[in-house]
Amino acid sequence: MFELDYKEKTKRYSGGIKSFLSDWMILILFIALVTICMLTMSKFRDPKNLFNIIRQASFIAIISMGEFFVILTGNMDMSISSIIGMVSIFFAGLVVTMGLPVWLAVLIVILMSIIVGIINGVLTVIGKMPSFIATLVVMNIIRGFNFIYSGGLPISGLPEGFNFLGAGYVGVVPFPMILMFIIAIILYVFTTQTSLGRSFYAVGGNYEASKLSGINVQFVGILAFVICAVLTSIGALGLTSKTLAGNIALGDELLFDVMTIVVLGGTSLMGGRGRIFGVVIGALFLQVISNVMVLMSIATPWQWVVKGIILVTVVLIDSNTKRD
């Protein structure tokens, strides 16, 4: 009797087909999209093109996974675009102008982004500023420093070997793809299998209740911004390595894509809900669409329009689905 009751109540129950569909909507759409493109476009199904999509999606996916943590805790980080610029330009400056070894420069820029993350977090969590405003301010300040440091000009001449990060292959597999999956798996385990990871969901779902349950809500809140900044700087290094030049404008158009990806991946803008692999699929989804538009030679401004419509649609669905 006891055994029976125990089994019954600890059995994972699914919310039925409807909740399955709404949970994995993005995956289903993604498979449908890829299938259609594979069947109709010969240029698309070229393996070279497919690998290219994944490689291009990789670093944006890594940055989006960072933003995911901030949104999961119910905040928003607008400063990622200038963090990307900062990492890119200072890294190039440290290596090319000052002649530091690459590993040391990497360490320094990651440290810088950690500091930015802490500032974002402290302003939002302890200073109780709306995160949108706090990070917008930080974004502009960093952008200012980027300009002051570089005068607005790119710094080129990074060592050839650094190119491996963004364009290298392990066998036939692009290195960025491997990096993305390793990070995704680590973060998946972190968010689902550790108590600290679960705390992000708790804090985003109900800040006060989490606080009263003894979760270190301030630490978790700040940590989300730090994780975001660190993953953003890894992504920025990858993007920089493709051109081997530091560029302050590198991240200017990425903020929009990153937001789209995180929401596409099923993360609730209210916080408390979302999955790491949803974000990865969201990144691939958006990249496939971009790729298709390029193959169909649609002009860049029209690509913005299409991406804008996608974001509006997804946010509309997110805001109007009844959540219990």
Add this chain to the structure above:
Amino acid sequence: MNTSAEVIKQTSNAIPLIEVKNCTMEFPGVKALDNVNFTLMPGECHALVGENGAGKSTLSKCITGEYRMTQGELYIEGKRIRNSNYTIRESQSLGISIVHQEFQLMNEMTGLENVFLGRYETKSGFIDWKALQKKIEELKDFLEVDVNFNIPVKYLRTAEKQIVQLARALVNDSKVIIFDELTAVLQEKDIQNIFRIINVLKKRGIGIIYISHRLDEVFECCDSYTVLCDGKHINSGKVADIDKPQLIRMIIGRELTQAYPQINNKIGDTLLEIRDFTAPKAFRDVNLCLREGEVIGIAGLVGAGKTELVQAIFGNHELIKGKILLRGKEVKIKNPRHAIKLGIGFVPDERRMLGLNMLFDIKDNTTLPTMAMFRKYKIFQDKKAEAKAAYDINKKLNLNYYSLWQKVSKLSGGNQQKIVIAKWMLRNCDIFLMDEPTRGIDIGAKFEIYSLINELTKQGKGIIMVSPEMEELIGLCHRIYVMYEGVVMDVVEGERKTQEVIINSLLGVKENV
């Protein structure tokens, strides 16, 4: 009362305001209502009673159009309502209003604006404030209330906010008003005022559906009753034909022999001592002490500083002065996390806002403070052990659920409260701070919480309990600290534990001894 009886007599041939026939409401996995019938006549106050999860709110939501019944028929003033597209908007236009205990008011706007929101009268395109002001005065005369409608509602007392909500319903020309556990958060005096208003409304021929957990109220102001139990219709009839024990038996399906368990008399060492606790605008110079196996009560009106006091003990309210001695050793509690580490658990008054994470399931809510204890290889969560622990503790608390992976948002109030208590029992706390642990839950669940508190004291735990219900405090506590405007007026124990003594101190009257 006489006049309302007359109204009923006059209208006994009248068409019922609301008639629900064979209503069934199904949610995934649960049958919330099973073949329920309900009739409301004009000028009648109809009590809808039953335990938590019995289906009272579900039924009222079917009537207001928030839910659409799976099966069954709804007639409003004899007219069949088409179920398929019945909405809240339609029910409002048919004259059905609901007044909740939780407010749906714009806090920054005045009472006047709240009442007429969306229905402003205009004169050549501008809002005609004078006309609105006149209307409000008429309403105030009609309800015989003296509430300031010209200040932002956030400055109003709970009872006054409810009057504003009622006024809003009346402006809406309501024929049916549902009172959804309105009195659960009110003090005695304000409850009497609500009763008076109900009588005024009845004379107007307005039908009232009265949902409450306080059965005395049913006998005081209702004409008829309908009892629900587990979504089934148990009985309906005239209140005059039954007495309280009969009603209780119908509600819980058993005899309630002794409402309060025997107070534990095995008292141990001093657990917690508080000295000179002072926080600006909340309370000052509060001293209290709690021993193992004791329940101490904190009584006081709204604004007496009860909630702030327990929050401060839990490290969630700033102090300017005061000492805490835990087992004789002085500690400085910095924040809730610290308090929990010291073995203190807190059951907050607003369980939906502060006690639970509505996005989480039962298991995750139960283990929220203890997550870090269930580890594999030092870092990974041991989910099996977590589920086992959550299962065991919830079994002990007799929680009614079908899966640990069920979201807590759809559980009844009593079951939700059990989870909030369960998480601290799992944490094995020594001291439980409970802020209104039985707020808005039914008798059956209350009784279970009482025996649970008793069980905890037998294990040598100490409990500090805040409650607006004097009866509850008298029945459960060893000692009652009565607060008035932030000061402990009196500590009541032994033979002095009577309602009269407590009421005097509640109102700030010093005894002339």
